[in-house]
Amino acid sequence: MNKKRVAPLILLFFLFLFLLIFQATSLNRLSILGVKPDLLLILVIFFGLYKGPLSGAWCGFLAGILLDTFSPVPLGTNALSKTILGFLAGVVAPLLYFETPLTQGFLLFIGMLLEGMILFILLSSFHLAPPLSYSLRYIILPASLYTALLTPLLFYTFKKLNLVPPREMG
Amino acid sequence: MRGFTPLPPLPLLTPIQSMMKKKVFVLVLLILISLFFLFSKRKGSKLEEGLTAVIYLPARVLAKTTSHPRGILSQRKERFLLELERENERLKRLLKLKERLTHQSITALVIGREPTNWFNTILLNKGRGVGVEENFIVITPEGLVGRVNKVHRNSSQVLLITDQESEVGVLIERSRVQGVIQGRKRDLILKYLSLEADVREGDLLITSGLEGGLFPKGLVIGKIRKIEPPHPQDLFLEIIVTPEVNLSRLEEVLILKTQ
Numbered sequence: 001m002n003k004k005r006v007a008p009l010i011l012l013f014f015l016f017l018f019l020l021i022f023q024a025t026s027l028n029r030l031s032i033l034g035v036k037p038d039l040l041l042i043l044v045i046f047f048g049l050y051k052g053p054l055s056g057a058w059c060g061f062l063a064g065i066l067l068d069t070f071s072p073v074p075l076g077t078n079a080l081s082k083t084i085l086g087f088l089a090g091v092v093a094p095l096l097y098f099e100t101p102l103t104q105g106f107l108l109f110i111g112m113l114l115e116g117m118i119l120f121i122l123l124s125s126f127h128l129a130p131p132l133s134y135s136l137r138y139i140i141l142p143a144s145l146y147t148a149l150l151t152p153l154l155f156y157t158f159k160k161l162n163l164v165p166p167r168e169m170g
Numbered sequence: 171m172r173g174f175t176p177l178p179p180l181p182l183l184t185p186i187q188s189m190m191k192k193k194v195f196v197l198v199l200l201i202l203i204s205l206f207f208l209f210s211k212r213k214g215s216k217l218e219e220g221l222t223a224v225i226y227l228p229a230r231v232l233a234k235t236t237s238h239p240r241g242i243l244s245q246r247k248e249r250f251l252l253e254l255e256r257e258n259e260r261l262k263r264l265l266k267l268k269e270r271l272t273h274q275s276i277t278a279l280v281i282g283r284e285p286t287n288w289f290n291t292i293l294l295n296k297g298r299g300v301g302v303e304e305n306f307i308v309i310t311p312e313g314l315v316g317r318v319n320k321v322h323r324n325s326s327q328v329l330l331i332t333d334q335e336s337e338v339g340v341l342i343e344r345s346r347v348q349g350v351i352q353g354r355k356r357d358l359i360l361k362y363l364s365l366e367a368d369v370r371e372g373d374l375l376i377t378s379g380l381e382g383g384l385f386p387k388g389l390v391i392g393k394i395r396k397i398e399p400p401h402p403q404d405l406f407l408e409i410i411v412t413p414e415v416n417l418s419r420l421e422e423v424l425i426l427k428t429q
Contacts, residue, residue: 017225024282024293028418034355035287053193061200068207069221070285070293072320072327076207078286083200087193119288122208129288130334138355143287 013062015163019043020066035139037147038112040067042154044082045111046163048089049098060086074126081118085111101152109148116140222322226281226293263311264422273386274427276300278308280420281325290333290353292316292420297325305384307426313390313414314338314377315423326425330417331391332356339380340391342373351375351391351411356418358392360409365400367407375411386428390414 019039027036040063048056064079071078089111098104116139123129130139207217268275282293296302298321308315308328316336320327329336332353340360341348345368351358363369373394379387391414398408 020225020285021282024285027285028283031418038286040285054196057193057197057200061204064204065221066225067285069218069225070282072284072289072291072329073286074208075218076204080201080204080208083197083204087197123288128335134334134354139287 012059016040016043016059016063016066020063020070024070032146033142035142035146037150038115038143039150039154041082041085041111041115042108042147042151043158044086045089045108046155046158048086049093049096049107050163051090052093053087053090056086056088056090057083058086060084073123073128077119077122080122081115084118085115088114101155104155105148105151108151109144112144112147113140116144219322222325226322226325260422264424267309267311268424271424271426276302276425276427278302278326278423278425280423289335290330290355290417291319292328292330294318294326294328294423294425295324296425297322299323301427302326302425303427303429305429307385307389307428308423309389309426310415310420310423312416313392314385315415315417315420317384318425328423331413332358332417338385338391339378340375341378342369342394343376344373345369348378348380349409357395358411358413360394360411361406363407363409365404365407369394369397369407369409371395371397374414384428386426 023036023039027039030036044056044060044063047059060082061079064077064082065075067078067082068075089107096103096107098107116135120129120132120135120140129135264277268277276296278294278296280292281295284291292315294302294308302318302321304318304321306318308317314331316328316330316333318326319329330353331338331351332355334353336353338351339348340351347363347367347369349363349367350361352361353359360369360375371394375391375394377385377387377389377391379385392411393414394409395412396410398410400407
């Protein structure tokens with residue numbers, strides 16, 4: 001097997017694992033009003049934007065499956081929502097300029113809102129979602145805002161880690 | 171017609187079209203796999219168990235290194251001794267509680283929390299391997315924490331009482347008035363108390379033991395923090411309760427074998 005192709009995949013897996021464990025342990029100390037940012041979604045959208053829809057979708061699927069095992073949701077819930085978000089980020093990337101902190105934050109805010117609505121629909125179908133007004137007020141909107149605020153810093157860090165190879169064609 | 175050379179046949183798809191087709195194919199494939207997981211009724215599949223084992227291992231190591239006095243975050247001697255003293259204190263209180271209990275219990279360490287914002291759950295380092303089962307009750311010396319809602323071989327997930335999905339039958343210790351508490355982010359809401367109910371701010375709530383024996387009677391839940399003034403159309407009071415247990419700083423807990 002080609003080592004050059006496998007090494008980044010292994011690195012990616014461990015990066016997702018690290019972010020997931022950080023999100024499930026130490027990040028709780030930084031939660032505001034009981035809400036914490038979604039670091040995994042920031043990485044998924046980062047990959048979608050810089051590497052294209054395919055990478056975005058694969059990263060979303062991987063991050064989602066890891067998240068599902070940690071969460072009381074049925075396996076596949078976050079995998080589905082994050083796959084769609086990663087793919088969409090890759091599709092809209094050629095149409096957008098996303099190199100400023102403001103646009104990065106705005107993109108993540110919209111992404112979080114969209115993911116929140118997808119999760120709300122999926123969880124509702126399993127009778128696991130709180131009412132929509134509660135979900136919006138206490139979960140989706142505050143989490144979107146918090147994630148958007150952290151996005152520029154994380155995008156900067158991911159770039160410093162050299163996670164941005166050239167974009168795919170098309 | 172002399173000199174006419176036919177053009178080579180056009181490829182069915184241009185490279186860009188072919189690439190787009192591949193992308194859509196991958197997207198559809200991943201969505202179908204996710205949907206398969208979502209709607210397959212098998213609980214605790216081998217894939218889930220395997221992934222859990224891989225993911226929870228670093229979480230367990232991290233929890234042990236950061237929570238234990240010898241952990242990487244507390245290298246200095248004075249700090250180490252202080253942490254050791256605190257841990258000793260917590261474990262003594264847990265042991266005292268264990269001796270008072272009529273049910274059998276298992277001591278467990280909190281190794282993680284719900285990574286998303288949709289639920290209020292914690293992860294414990296004890297699972298099916300030591301006899302933990304779904305719906306076992308989790309407590310600390312201060313009171314009720316929640317109930318086990320997912321069990322793996324070496325870990326389990328606990329739905330906290332502050333989760334929106336959690337409902338517990340309670341009674342006010344002073345007046346013996348009964349109601350139900352439901353989670354709301356970091357607080358609890360006491361429901362179904364009539365406008366004339368004998369209730370005061372500061373009243374202590376304990377479990378009523380009325381939901382088919384799920385929660386034993388007498389476990390401390392919390393204190394009434396605020397009674398919202400009722401609107402003219404309201405049938406019940408809206409009462410906000412603060413949990414007695416600090417659920418954001420849990421370290422060690424007891425799992426009660428309640429079934």
